[in-house]
Amino acid sequence: MDEYFAVLKQYAVFSGRAGRREYWRFSLVQIGIAFALAMWL
Numbered sequence: 001m002d003e004y005f006a007v008l009k010q011y012a013v014f015s016g017r018a019g020r021r022e023y024w025r026f027s028l029v030q031i032g033i034a035f036a037l038a039m040w041l
Contacts, residue, residue: 004029 007018007026018026 003022003025007022
């Protein structure tokens with residue numbers, strides 16, 4: 001979860017790139033949240 005919040009804290013930092021692990025963890029958590037909300041609503 002720390003990596004997820006680190007991405008949210010650095011959303012406007014345009015220097016450098018996100019690592020593969022950081023990108024995929026953030027993406028999978030976002031997909032999971034969207035899926036859970038879709039099933040709940």
